[in-house]
Amino acid sequence: MLDLKFVRSHLDQVKDMLKARDYELDMSHFEEVDAKRRTLITRLEDLRHRRNTVSQEIAKLKKEGKDASDLILEMKEVSAQIKTLEKEADQYDEELNQLLMVIPNIPDASVPVGKDETDNTVVRMWGEKKQMDFEPLPHWEIGENLGILDFACAAKLAGARFALYRGLGAKLERALINFMLDIHTKEHGYLEILPPFMVNRACMTGTGQLPKFEEDLFKIEGWDYFLIPTAEVPVTNIHREEILDEERLPISYVSYTPCFRSEAGSYGKDTRGLIRQHQFNKVELVKFSKPNESWEQLEILTRNAEEILRRLELHYRVVCLCTGDLGFSAAKTYDLEVWLPGQGLYREISSCSNFTDFQARRAGIRFKKKGTKGTELVHTLNGSGLAVGRTLVAILENYQQADGSVVVPEALRQYMGGVEKITGPTQS
RNA sequence: GGAGAGAUGGCCGAGCUGGCUGAAGGCGCUCGCCUGCUAAGCGAGUGUGGGUCGAAAGAUCCACCGAGGGUUCGAAUCCCUCUCUCUCCGCCA
Numbered sequence: 179m180l181d182l183k184f185v186r187s188h189l190d191q192v193k194d195m196l197k198a199r200d201y202e203l204d205m206s207h208f209e210e211v212d213a214k215r216r217t218l219i220t221r222l223e224d225l226r227h228r229r230n231t232v233s234q235e236i237a238k239l240k241k242e243g244k245d246a247s248d249l250i251l252e253m254k255e256v257s258a259q260i261k262t263l264e265k266e267a268d269q270y271d272e273e274l275n276q277l278l279m280v281i282p283n284i285p286d287a288s289v290p291v292g293k294d295e296t297d298n299t300v301v302r303m304w305g306e307k308k309q310m311d312f313e314p315l316p317h318w319e320i321g322e323n324l325g326i327l328d329f330a331c332a333a334k335l336a337g338a339r340f341a342l343y344r345g346l347g348a349k350l351e352r353a354l355i356n357f358m359l360d361i362h363t364k365e366h367g368y369l370e371i372l373p374p375f376m377v378n379r380a381c382m383t384g385t386g387q388l389p390k391f392e393e394d395l396f397k398i399e400g401w402d403y404f405l406i407p408t409a410e411v412p413v414t415n416i417h418r419e420e421i422l423d424e425e426r427l428p429i430s431y432v433s434y435t436p437c438f439r440s441e442a443g444s445y446g447k448d449t450r451g452l453i454r455q456h457q458f459n460k461v462e463l464v465k466f467s468k469p470n471e472s473w474e475q476l477e478i479l480t481r482n483a484e485e486i487l488r489r490l491e492l493h494y495r496v497v498c499l500c501t502g503d504l505g506f507s508a509a510k511t512y513d514l515e516v517w518l519p520g521q522g523l524y525r526e527i528s529s530c531s532n533f534t535d536f537q538a539r540r541a542g543i544r545f546k547k548k549g550t551k552g553t554e555l556v557h558t559l560n561g562s563g564l565a566v567g568r569t570l571v572a573i574l575e576n577y578q579q580a581d582g583s584v585v586v587p588e589a590l591r592q593y594m595g596g597v598e599k600i601t602g603p604t605q606s
Numbered sequence: 607g608g609a610g611a612g613a614u615g616g617c618c619g620a621g622c623u624g625g626c627u628g629a630a631g632g633c634g635c636u637c638g639c640c641u642g643c644u645a646a647g648c649g650a651g652u653g654u655g656g657g658u659c660g661a662a663a664g665a666u667c668c669a670c671c672g673a674g675g676g677u678u679c680g681a682a683u684c685c686c687u688c689u690c691u692c693u694c695c696g697c698c699a
Contacts, residue, residue, distance in 0.1 A: 219657060223668045230668085233680040237625040246679080253679035421616090421654085544654095548636090553654080 198501040215270035283536040286510040292500025305493035316520035317574040318451035345603025353593035358461040368432035373412035381415040384541030386507040405438035409462035419542040428467040459566035465559040472557035476532040483563040493517040520575035530561025
């Protein structure tokens with residue numbers, strides 16, 4: 179959510195910036211609601227002030243044993259007025275809030291202006307496409323041939339967009355999770371968090387999934403609980419409605435969780451394989467930073483995520499999302515795209531964003547500078563470090579051999595009990 | 607699921623027979639004094655959000671004692687609903 183005062187005083191600027199992300203702001207409506215709300219508040223507070231002072235007079239009169247019935251009668255009237263005005267003010271409050279809640283974040287000046295993903299710019303590349311002297315297969319064929327992935331069985335158990343891992347397939351997924359967590363905690367200084375996989379509505383609103391994107395979420399019937407679409411939600415909300423000490427910043431958390439997404443609106447897209455699932459595993463990096471450090475922290479966080487791909491020796495590129503492709507809450511986002519030879523394309527495997535104070539304002543995450551009064555909003559950042567399922571996809575496709583087996587990347591072997599090559603669900 | 611207790615400021619903890627209580631007292635913290643240094647001691651200050659005025663410093667007003675509603679001229683204090691925490695019983699991974 180943007181700052182009301184900022185929007186009010188920079189209406190044209192806000193409108194222009196949002197146009198770059200294809201969002202139309204109804205200025206006149208905004209101004210009208212805002213103005214009405216403010217005059218109401220003024221009137222209300224005048225009345226409340228009067229009620230407070232007169233009530234004290236009444237108390238004094240009664241103490242002295244004098245009659246106060248005239249004043250009481252008058253205050254009865256004032257109180258009734260206050261009550262109706264409060265109801266009215268609440269309505270404008272809500273209306274303004276709704277206007278504000280659906281406005282996306284303002285892109286940083288460094289973000290390229292563009293319409294869609296074709297306007298994203300490649301920031302850097304690492305490694306190169308693996309040369310293969312055979313026709314590389316897509317991962318679903320590799321996995322099914324080896325008997326380590328079973329989509330048919332998952333469909334029987336749940337439905338479309340689920341996967342069942344077998345034997346070394348399951349172990350590889352687990353190895354990746356541990357591998358990523360170890361690097362981020364031991365080498366990059368993140369604190370590991372294992373949060374609830376369901377959260378309440380306040381959390382979803384805090385990080386921006388609600389109210390706008392409820393259809394993307396799985397809701398628990400009969401409860402006001404949602405399955406988390408990413409660890410970002412519970413982990414960012416750890417500090418919701420808190421005032422942090424300046425010295426604690428930046429705070430860096432890493433969290434493995436499964437993620438649940440309805441994928442409403444993506445029917446027919448990526449229907450095969452592990453790419454787009456209702457449930458997938460992810461190791462997420464989350465940072466809370468002082469405003470003047472957040473851009474530096476975004477670079478660090480992105481590098482931390484990249485490090486996983488480098489250790490696994492997977493070719494990737496870093497892309498800066500253009501204004502039109504930017505997510506709702508983000509001011510700037512780098513996508514890490516890994517090369518998938520089986521499909522012959524680069525595929526997003528991590529998305530690292532600086533949300534500036536956008537989430538912090540909604541979630542009420544502030545910090546206090548020593549020696550100064552007042553509080554400031556922190557900046558929140560997060561990024562996948564990495565999407566585990568897609569990393570497994572990248573390994574299958576990049577490390578596949580002509581005979582259908584898959585070599586285990588060097589860095590991962592200690593997590594695989596020394597297995598160097600996968601030839602089936604169990605070690606041969 | 608059954609029975610009970612509770613939720614107050616950064617923390618501890620009063621208030622809860624309704625009226626100068628944004629909230630005693632203590633701890634912590636900040637600044638000043640004292641001290642050769644440390645400790646102790648003394649003095650002052652120390653919540654958040656918002657409105658109005660002001661260039662600013664600031665002044666002033668309003669709201670907030672788990673959340674929401676109600677009673678009342680007036681609610682931290684009374685009533686109702688909900689949430690959470692704790693204790694006991696039952697059930698259970």
